[in-house]
Amino acid sequence: MxxxxxxxxxxxxxxxxxxxxxxxxxxxxxxxxxxxxxxxxxxxxxxxSKDNLVEEVFRRRLDQLNARRLAALKQVVGQPDATLEDVLAAFIRPALDLSHDGGGSLFMRVLARAFAEHDDSLRKFLSDNYGHVMRQFTAEFARLLPQLSKEELYWRIDLVTGALTHAMSGFGIIQRKSDVSETTHREQTAAHLIRFSAAGLKDAPGDWA
CATH class of the missing domain: 1.10.10.60 (Homeodomain-like)
Structure with missing residues (x-):
């Protein structure tokens, strides 16, 4: 370098x-x-400028993350036996890999800040540059969950994304045990999160007030 x-x-x-x-x-x-x-x-x-610096902090992590997500999704889309869990794995596993790779968990706290601080220009930057990735995943979720309305599907995807962000940030109460390797802990996290997310996405539509 x-x-x-x-x-x-x-x-x-x-x-x-x-x-x-x-x-x-x-x-x-x-x-x-x-x-x-x-x-x-x-x-x-x-x-x-500081604004450009902020954007580059996001590009450094998100370009790589979303390239991996789209590559994983490409392996799933069009497969006749593809399951909801397969699509969730393509969305979740690359993100968890990032969170354990050179400061990724720290970056997730930065990402959480972007939404907590209601920075409209930053949200627009994220939507303009990375919104297409979420749209591709949403289309696949919609195909596999035709019983859900568009609004209901968006609610559930938003909650899945929140759970993933929480898991990646390292704030959770489930911490890696000293006798468990980083790789094993990450796999356990992925398995739990995929199963949890699939159950939430598949649940019958409710009549919410």
Whole structure:
């Protein structure tokens, strides 16, 4: 890795940690430069603005995550024996892999911040750049769950996504035991989450007030 790339990566890593801890508004460029060991000129050179930096923090993780998700979904779509669990696995497993890969759980806290802080411009960026991935999964869920209305399906997918985000963030009460490997724990998490999500998605439509 050349010096320029190394500096850019260092800034992104420091920004991810600060955004997770302090939020987007709460993390200042002064704090960022101190954490990354760079000057403000380096941040401006690589990113131009704080907004661009925020977007690049998301691109660094989400480009890879969604490429893996779409590749996994491609293996499922069109298969005559494809199940709801197969589609859920394509959605869930790449995300859990990310959460255990070099700061991924920290990034999930950043992602949670994006929605908690009601940043409309950031939400638009995420929708414009990654909304097509969710639409492809939603289409497959709809095909496998024709008994659900569009609104009911969206409710359930939203709750599944929330459960996945919670599992990835490391906030849960189920922590890895010392005698269980990281790989085994991740597999256990995936299996539980897929089973739980499938049950919720398949449940008969309710008459909610």
């Amino acid at each position: 050349n010096s320029s790339a190394s500096t850019k990566e260092r800034i992104l890593t420091a920004a991810e940690a600060l955004f997770a801890q302090r939020g987007f508004e709460g993390a200042s460029l002064r704090q960022l430069t101190a954490a990354a060991g760079v000057n403000l000129a380096a941040v401006n050179y690589h990113f131009g």
